[in-house]
Amino acid sequence: MPTSHTLRINVVPPFDLDVVLGGHGWVALAPHEYQRERRRLHSAVDLSTLAGGRGPVVDIELRPGPKNDVLSAVVSGRRALERAQLELVRRALTKTLSLELDLNPFWRRCSKVPRLRWVADQGAGRLMCSPTLFEDLLKLLMTTNCSWANTKSMVRRTTEALGRRAPSGRRAFPGARTCAAQPESFWRDEIRTGYRAAHCKALAEGFSSGELPERLDPALPTAELRRRLLALPGFGPYAVGQALRLLGHFDDLALDSWVRKRAAQLHGLTPGDDRAIAARYQDFERYAGLALWMDMIADVPVDQL
Incomplete structure (x- = not known):
């Protein structure tokens, strides 16, 4: 029988789990399953991808408290988890929900713009991430030049083919080492990534070797980080x-x-005028892209992002 542990994760209001998970489409990708009516997020995490190649796969059920000031995470493993392993789960969830971000400066600016006051009121702007940067980047590769349905299928096939099983049978997303061990033909023929096959292989090898985690340090200035990301095979602007x-x-x-079209409609701009779009958000300075994205998703269901 699986052994379960409950983690309490304090959050600072304003916070709404639905708003975070609805910030973009990641919640619709494997290994996640969100029961919106019950406000339950089910997922699985392979702790070996977080701890140098060792660790079990755990099931996670995440739900908010009644006042949205605490999250409860039920973590289940095949045997009792060590304190250090539970701390890995806590850190993974903190990253996944972007809880470490201080968005108060952004919210103050949004509160002064009538159409964006909802962002400040609801604490929007935190975007769901993956426990590892490798997972985020591989999923992003699978969003390029294809439909959202194709993205979901490629991510699902990757998870089903390579992911280790949690006690529930749900598979976790695989780590870079496992992905790097697959030949390019695996990505092309089994995952059906098309032209992305070589890019998936190269990305996995870069993370597995340790080269990319060092090069893609989030603490780098944006311009330098952008330059390094653009050097990755398959990554355009x-x-x-x-x-x-x-x-x-x-x-x-x-x-x-999609963003250009919606922004032009929202602001009455000529479609394709990127400078005009940038001018609309220049007052948000380092939060310009986030303000734009909040405008884009204000009335769009998450399954259409």
Whole structure:
């Protein structure tokens, strides 16, 4: 029988789990399952991807407290977890929900803009991330030049083919070492990533070797981090902009055709006028990209992001 532990994670209001998980589409990707009516997030985490290659796979059920000031995480393993392992889970959840971010300066600016007051009131702006940067970047590769349905399928196939099972049977997302061990043909033929196959292989090898974790330090200035991300095979300006947001750098607008169209409609701009879009958000300075994204998602269901 699995052994369960309960972690309490304090959060600073304003905080709303639905708002965080609805910030973009990651919650719809494997290994996550969100029961919106019950406000329960089910997932699995392979602790070996967080602890140098060793550790069990655990099930996680995350739910908010009645006052949105605390989260309760039920963590289940095949045997009792050590204190250090539970601390890994706590840190993984803190990263996943972007709880370490101080967005008070951003919220103060949003409170002065009528259409963005909801952001300040609800504490929006935290974006769901993955426990590891490798997982975020591999998933971002799978969003490029394809439909959202194809993205979900590629992520699901990766998880099902390579992920270790938690006690519930749910598979966790695999780590870089496991992914790097697969030939390029695996990514092309089994995961059906198409032209991305070589890029997936190269990304996994870069993380498995330790080279990329050192090069992609979130503490780097945005311009340098952008330059290094753009050097990754398969990463163009849009994917890099999204990666920067997940790394806590929000000044990049990360414009693609969908964002350009919605921004033009919202502000009455000529479609494709990127300078005009940038001018609309220049007062937000280092939060310009986050303010733009909040405008984009204000009335869009998460399954359409």
